[in-house]
Amino acid sequence: MxxxxxxxxxxxxxxxxxxxxxxxxxxxxxxxxxxxxxxxxxxxxxxxxxxxxxxxxxxxxxxxxxxxxxxxxxxxxxxxxxxxxxxxxxxxxxxxxxxxxxxxxxxxxxxxxxxxxxxxxxxxxxxxxxxxxxxxxxxxxxxxxxxxxxxxxxxxxxxxxQLRTDTTLDPALSLPEGCPPLHVLVVDDSRVARQQIRSVLDQLGVQTTLLSDGRQALDHLLQIHASGEDPGQRYAMVISDIEMPAMDGYTLTTEIRRHPALSSLYVLLHTSLSGVFNNAMIERVGANAFVAKYSPHELAEHLLLRLNEVAHALMAEA
Missing domain, CATH: 2.40.50.180 (CheA-289, Domain 4)
Known part of the structure; x- marks a missing residue:
């Protein structure tokens, strides 16, 4: 060496x-x-x-x-x-x-x-x-x-x-009463990370779709668009890891922002790379938010900033 x-x-x-x-x-x-x-x-x-x-x-x-x-x-x-x-x-x-x-x-x-x-x-x-x-x-x-x-x-x-993925959240961390169903796309190549994020979203009453890499996620979003559905209507947000093998989170975010049918999607990058994390890169690719792994309560707080916004907008339209 x-x-x-x-x-x-x-x-x-x-x-x-x-x-x-x-x-x-x-x-x-x-x-x-x-x-x-x-x-x-x-x-x-x-x-x-x-x-x-x-x-x-x-x-x-x-x-x-x-x-x-x-x-x-x-x-x-x-x-x-x-x-x-x-x-x-x-x-x-x-x-x-x-x-x-x-x-x-x-x-x-x-x-x-x-x-x-x-x-x-x-x-x-x-x-x-x-x-x-x-x-x-x-x-x-x-x-x-x-x-x-x-x-x-x-x-x-x-x-x-024997890490538990079902950490109980503070009851104060919740969506408004009468909130319509919400759906979040989670993209992470780590089995443990996917289950941790799903546990948080389950407790918030939010449905999840779990995918294991950025390429798979991009293809999935484009297929939704090709079917005539707006991906931004199906998903309240996308939570993506950064360090993934087939397509990293930076590239996924960049591709989302480049495509007119995907560009309005809210993207939160969630990564374990606390030592080399590059804030300039996050801003350059156009991610909406970043949360370092892994604190379930901190993740829930960041998720609720976006999910409450979507929930109130949908309730106002109803």
């Missing part, structure tokens, strides 16, 4: 909106190649000394002191049940991938780091259907004739923590 490679991580995070996905490639022991979205990566270090902390789940190897910050370190191979992972003893080689998402720092222990690559969106594909809700893959692709499995790190952590 060269110093030059580490210096290029920040540069790669500027790819959003250009129909390419930047992946940090690594191995967890054995030949299988894995990837994680570079947007989430802060830095990569050789495996540091790890300190034990009582009460950590067994998938965690300990805590690392990185520039004065205590970062929990997850043995990623163990967490996803990778059959070829190296045993994580004190003498094992490895690297620490330090990430920032959902407003927190998290370290992932891997056996080896390969490189950063840029993959065209047409070469990114959904993971294979396994019939399991606990899949930790968000996409698959290929590089230099090797299969790359792209890991949904939020899903990995959520499964370990």
């Amino acid at each position: 060269t110093h030059d490679l580490l210096n290029r991580i920040d540069q790669r995070t500027r790819l959003a909106g250009h129909n390419r996905l930047a992946l940090l490639l690594f191995r967890l022991g054995g030949r299988q190649l894995f990837g994680v979205n570079v947007f989430k990566v802060q830095e990569v270090l050789r495996r540091p000394t790890l300190f034990q902390v009582p009460g950590l789940p067994s998938q965690f190897s300990g805590v690392a002191d990185v520039r004065g910050r205590s970062i929990p370190v997850l043995d990623l191979g163990m967490a996803i049940g990778h059959p070829e992972r190296l045993e994580n003893d004190a003498n094992a080689p490895g690297y620490l991938v330090v990430t920032e998402f959902n407003r927190s720092l998290q370290g992932f222990l891997v056996s080896g780091v390969e490189r950063i690559v840029n993959i065209a969106v047409e070469d990114i594909h959904p993971p294979p259907e396994t019939g399991s809700e606990s899949s930790h893959l968000t996409a698959v692709t290929r590089f230099a004739d090797e299969l790359i499995q792209v890991i949904d790190v939020e899903s990995v952590l959520a499964d370990i923590a």
